[in-house]
Amino acid sequence: MTDVSHEEPSSTRRPTVSVIMPVLNEERHLAAAVRQVLDQDWPGALDVVLALGPSRDRTDEVATELAASDSRVTLVRNPS
DSSP states (O other): OOOOTTSOOTTTOOOOEEEEEEESSOTTTHHHHHHHHHTSOOSSOEEEEEEEOOOSSSHHHHHHHHHHHOTTEEEEEOOO
8 A cells, every 4th residue: 555645635736837938039048048937936847838939049959958958848839
């Protein structure tokens, strides 16, 4: 038998918070902005979705590095 007495009752669990960030040409600021979100003191699950526009700088590369280093970061294309 598994002891689950340390688990929170479902009525007190915190919801998952998803932060959606549309980004375009944010090479210089993206890593710091994502880090600020991920460093929040939230007792529940937290994830960041980066909606990547057609940037002309290294935004996509920075975003790819962020996603590779933290499983809470997800990338989606935002072509418009």
